[in-house]
Amino acid sequence: MSESTPTAAETRRxxxxxxxxxxxxxxxxxxxxxVFRVARRLTGSREEAEDLVxxxxxxxxxxxxxxxxxxxxxxxxxxxxxxLNIDRGRRAQRSPDLQPLEEGDYFxxxxxxxxxxxxxxxxxxxxxxxxxxxxxxxxxDVPHDFRDAIxxxxxxxxxxxxxxxxxxxxxxxxxxxxxxGRRILKQRLxxxxxxx
Amino acid sequence: MGCGCTDCEAMMQPYLDGMLSDSEVxxxxxxxxxxxxxxxxxxFEERLRHFVRVAVxxxxxxxxxxxxxxxRSTAPPA
Numbered sequence: 285m286s287e288s289t290p291t292a293a294e295t296r297r298x299x300x301x302x303x304x305x306x307x308x309x310x311x312x313x314x315x316x317x318x319v320f321r322v323a324r325r326l327t328g329s330r331e332e333a334e335d336l337v338x339x340x341x342x343x344x345x346x347x348x349x350x351x352x353x354x355x356x357x358x359x360x361x362x363x364x365x366x367x368l369n370i371d372r373g374r375r376a377q378r379s380p381d382l383q384p385l386e387e388g389d390y391f392x393x394x395x396x397x398x399x400x401x402x403x404x405x406x407x408x409x410x411x412x413x414x415x416x417x418x419x420x421x422x423x424x425d426v427p428h429d430f431r432d433a434i435x436x437x438x439x440x441x442x443x444x445x446x447x448x449x450x451x452x453x454x455x456x457x458x459x460x461x462x463x464x465g466r467r468i469l470k471q472r473l474x475x476x477x478x479x480x
Numbered sequence: 481m482g483c484g485c486t487d488c489e490a491m492m493q494p495y496l497d498g499m500l501s502d503s504e505v506x507x508x509x510x511x512x513x514x515x516x517x518x519x520x521x522x523x524f525e526e527r528l529r530h531f532v533r534v535a536v537x538x539x540x541x542x543x544x545x546x547x548x549x550x551x552r553s554t555a556p557p558a
Contacts, residue, residue, distance in 0.1 A: 302554065305553065305554055306554045309552045309553070309554055313545065313548060313549060313552075316540060316544070316545055316548050317539065317540045317545075320539075320540040320541075320544065321537060321538065321539070321540070324536075324538045325536055330538070330541065334541060334544055337544065337548070338544075338547060338548065338551065341548045341551050342551050345551055345552060345553055346553075388486075388489050389489050389490075389492045389493065389521075389525065390489050390492075390521050392528070393520075393521045393524045393525075407520050407521075407523045407524040407527060408527065410524055411524065411527050411528060411531055414528075414531065414535075416535040419531065419532050419535035419536055420535065420536055423532070423536055438529055438532060438533060439532070439533050439536060439537075441533075444497075459499075462493075462497075463493055466493065469532070470528075
């Protein structure tokens with residue numbers, strides 16, 4: 285038997301790897317819709333999100349063997365995506381403490397309720413004071429670090445642990461960014477609702 | 481505002497995120513039962529989170545999935 289002829293075991297192994305790779309690619313593609321939805325809110329435009337998702341998949345398909353089967357593939361893809369996003373210089377815009385002290389958690393409700401004629405309105409009616417566009421604008425106005433946490437947890441529905449891993453920060457940081465980020469978002473929503 | 485209790489307001493996010501201990505949850509629920517203004521603000525927050533998620537939702541552009549499939553190294557099954 286010549287050395288260049290693969291053994292049966294080797295042939296089987298090559299076939300297994302090929303099968304794993306096909307499966308990986310299919311599973312990743314299945315998630316593309318969810319990955320895009322998150323990417324869209326991490327970036328400033330639809331085009332930017334589209335580019336970023338394509339770069340993410342190109343890299344994921346190359347690095348597929350680094351993915352540990354059985355772990356959260358969506359989180360793994362988002363980790364690649366957020367790293368690429370940072371590489372693109374998005375972090376050039378820092379978001380330090382130039383935020384004013386944010387208001388408390390009841391601020392938005394109280395503000396909206398105060399613009400309504402009824403004495404004790406149903407919370408559903410209060411929500412109706414907000415427009416879809418105002419939410420999109422308000423979220424875009426939240427500084428990046430806080431927005432990333434909101435996008436991953438509240439929109440992408442990642443756990444704190446997954447969000448921490450994706451952004452490569454401790455869980456406590458996710459919690460505090462989420463806490464502050466939601467308050468900043470609500471404050472901005474209140475401003476937009478009041479100015480129309 | 482509400483009942484004027486700041487404890488409640490501070491508890492809102494951890495409560496809705498399921499981050500409180502069992503005994504804290506019991507305490508929170510007991511308070512909310514006695515305090516309709518806080519309870520309403522908690523319900524508002526829950527709905528707001530849902531509203532935000534739905535409001536910012538933007539489906540994947542048509543054609544992107546095909547572009548991504550084109551990046552595959554392996555041929556899709558015939």
